[in-house]
Amino acid sequence: MDTFSRYAPFIQDYIYARGWETLRPLQTAAADVIFNSSDNLLLSASTASGKTEAAFFPILTDLAENPADSIACLYIAPLKALINDQYDRLRDICEESDIPVWRYHGDVAASQKRRMFKKPRGVLQITPESLESLLINKHADIPRLFGDLRYVVIDELHSFLRSDRGGQTFCLLERLNRLADVKPRRVGLSATIGDPAAAGRFLGAGSGHRTKIPRVKSQSQRWRLSMEHFYKQGEQAGEGSALPAQAVLAPASDQAPDLADPGLAYIFDHTRGKKCLVFTNSREECEAVCQVLRQYCENRHEPDRFMIHHGNLSAAFRQGAEAVMKDEDAKITTCATATLELGIDVGQLERAFQIEAPFTVSGFLQRMGRTGRRGNPAEMWFVMREEQPESRAMLPVLIPWSLLQGIALVELYLQERWVEPPKEHQLPYSLLYHQTMSTLMAGGEMTPAQLASRVLTLSYFRWVSQEDYKQLLRHLIKTDQIQTTENGGLIVGLAGERVTNNFKFYAVFQENEEYSVHAESEELGTIVKPPPLGEKIAIAGHVWVVEEIDRRRRQVYVHQVKGRIPAYFGDVAGDIHPRILQQMRQILEEDRIYPYLMKNAAARLNETRSLARAAGLPGRQLVNLGANTYCLFPWTGSYAFLALERFLRLKCAPRLGLKNFDSVRPYYMQFTMDVSEQDFYQILQEEAAKDFDPLDLLYPKEVPVFDKYDEYLPDDLVRKEFAYGVLDLAEMRRCVEEITRQKG
Structure with missing residues (x-):
């Protein structure tokens, strides 16, 4: 049948x-x-x-x-x-x-x-x-x-x-x-x-x-993809250069106000009369972009055609934006974060914009996939923006990292269909605490053996030892997160109840302390760290003055004013996979101008390649910036980069005479040292060859709280979780081996 x-x-x-x-x-x-x-x-x-x-x-x-x-x-x-x-x-x-x-x-x-x-x-x-x-x-x-x-x-x-x-x-x-x-x-x-x-x-x-996993021949995908680069002020990279054969030049901006930010003016002009999404990588950037685009509407005496959608906005605001997007006749553009990255039906979108490169290939594909429904090709326009570098800026600052990253994301998928794999072999002690407390909350009193049989046998904890779990339970009893009963059973303790009797306990992702923002009877959303009375905040794409702060109820009351200010919702960290940095390195080595690069982006890439080759990049990973100042380009992912930072500072620094250490993760490290380049390679190789414990890459007395419930763990487990579960030592060692091949 x-x-x-x-x-x-x-x-x-x-x-x-x-x-x-x-x-x-x-x-x-x-x-x-x-x-x-x-x-x-x-x-x-x-x-x-x-x-x-x-x-x-x-x-x-x-x-x-x-x-x-x-x-x-x-x-x-x-x-x-x-x-x-x-x-x-x-x-x-x-x-x-x-x-x-x-x-x-x-x-x-x-x-x-x-x-x-x-x-x-x-x-x-x-x-x-x-x-x-x-x-x-x-x-x-x-x-x-x-x-x-x-x-x-x-x-x-x-x-x-x-x-x-x-x-x-x-x-x-x-x-x-x-x-x-x-x-x-x-x-x-x-x-x-x-x-x-x-x-x-x-x-x-x-x-x-x-x-x-059914192997089904996928339908051929049609993409309309472009990537353009803008300096926020001054002459653009493509001005005065010959137009590369593959590049397509978009119409010049003639609709945005004079003196507008060129990148945002480009978005403003090319969303007119269309239904679009503008993706940003943070809620702060989302608010800033929406404010500017709305100001351009006001400056041009046009109706406001921009909406906003991110996780700190109230449900009413988000649902309102979603409803408007589903209206086939509404020619509006919504500035958004990852909240609209997943499979929500937002109607027939004509175009998606991405400001700067996302952190992952997965994120790029999800955002691209918001368009291209009902037989139309998916369409995404990358917009890369950077400040004009100062005339005396050193090499690493002159490299457009976001442009390289954006090209790398696209090429990894086009060439290899590569997407980030699952994380395996983890030591998720923070989640172990959470599920232990949740199990006790749900089931009531149980013996340590019963608790272990319900929690430690869960598949996700298969790398956690019984000894580690005993250490956790002893610590939780000592800190009153868990109490022992007269019968020798375990129940949630008084300190534990303060954690678990809160709706935020249900979530395992990190949250900031937030205040809800109200304008008269309307809830706008939430912010972190409200400013003093009379100061301004940015939320829902507008600027507001703080009238009153109820710290006990964590509520802020505001009224709307004109203007533009930065928003702040808490830090957002990017986990960038090593394959992406390796592809960025390959892009510097190649001579290709990719067909989706527009005039400025193509010119900026050519300029960067010339600059890099003059400095010996990307084949050379340690570059002298003058005197005893050096820059190291590891070309690896966020957590291997973090491990390498610590390896240099904790294992190699005394022998290298390392000082003035600064890094921009996961792109480069800058420092001064007292030894020659050849000595650097030699010392790096010798220290990496030693059989050291990953725990040696933590500072003395350091307890690196990384996940939401780490603060409730014994210090030894926090250190172990960070050393074995966060730091990517295997990739770091591969990276060191590659760097040290350059010696001699």
Whole structure:
């Protein structure tokens, strides 16, 4: 029987109503796995390839033919906005069936949650944090809620592969399986999986099922890609240069105000009359860009056509922007961060802009995938901006790192289809603390052996030793995070209750202390570190004056004014993979001018290559900047770079006479030293050959709190987690070996 005939009648009607003439190969392959095996399923295909329907058509068919006695399908997504979007989509599919669809997160009304608890059936959509809340607060109800759970669908799987949030998600699934005595199959969906086999192992760990990864010939992708470079003031790199044959020159800016920032003027001009997204890498940059673009509208006496969307804005602001974007007639542009990077339906976008390079190939692909739906090619315009370097600036400052990084991201995917793999072999002690406290909160008193059997046996903790866990428990008892009872059992202690009795405990990602911002009755969003009364803040794409601060309730009251100021929402760190830096090095070595480079970008790249070659780059990694000042270009990722920094300062500095050390991660290190270049290579090689412990790369008495719950761990485990789980020593040693080949 063909796949269409195997679907439930209401699914067939849904397909007929939309005029689909054929099923896609991905949908046929997914149906075969779900209908004809008991395996997990990983669907990796481009954005808008029909992954959601491929997974849910056979799942919903099974639920219609074999009704369950509980929630039968759990759908996990990283964003509430994605859940809201898919909620409408699934309800539309299930409209003619008897399968209810529920959503469960912080913005869902309590009345809806009560209805789900009263009669749990069908599909439940949830975030990892809300699932954590369920396991803690509805512990006794878990068997009733999930006793007949058959499927777990994890959307945007790639976003869970390289963080503790992904570890938390899979720990929760294993805990749920044990509590409800079920073994649901897992279905992972993603458009950006670089190593399907590794992702399949990650998806299936602890599930009790094998994982199938259908090999389906992907549809040919058409891209419209451009990359342009701008100095924020002064003459542009392409002015007066011959136009490279491959480059396409965009129309000159003639609509933005005089003296406008050329890069933002370029965006302003090329979003007019179109529906676009402008991606930035931080919320601060997002606010700054939106402020400037709105000022340009005001200066030109045009209606405001810019909106804003990021994680610190209130739900009302975000949902308002999403609703406008779905309006096919609205020709607006939304400035956004990663909150619109994932699979939220934002209607038919005509163009995406990316200011500076993202940190990951995965991020680039996700952002590119926001456009190009309904048969149109995906379209992204990179806009690289930098200050004009001072005439006396030294070599490393003269290199346009973001331009090289952007080209590297594109080339890695075009040439190799490479995307960042999952992180493996971790020592996630911060998450271990979190799941230990969560398990005690949920289950109440238990012996140390019972606690260890529930937590340490979770697949994500397979690299953690029993001795490490004993050390953690002893420390938690000593600090009153956990208490011992008269019976020798363990319960959450008074200090532990102060941590766990807070809704922020459900999340394992780092959060800043935030204040909610209010203008009269409207909540605008949240900020970090409110300024004094009378000072200005930037949020929601506008500038506001602080009228009142309620520190006890963490609320700030403001009124709107004109102007432009920087915003601050807390630090955002970028984890850049070694392959990206290695590709950047290769770009400097090549002579190609890539076809997507516009005039200024092509000229800036040519200029950089000439500059680099004159200095001996990229073949030479240690460059003399004059006298005894040097610059080292490791060409490696963020955490190997961090390890190399520490190796130089803690292992090599006395012999090198290292001083004035400064670094711009993960691009270069600048320092003075008392030895020659040849001695540098010799000392580096000798010190790297020694058999030292990774813990030797920590400073005396240093306790490097890196993850959210590190502050509750014993110092020894914090140090061990950083040394063995964060610092990339294997890649650092490879890097040192490559550097020292240059000696002699």
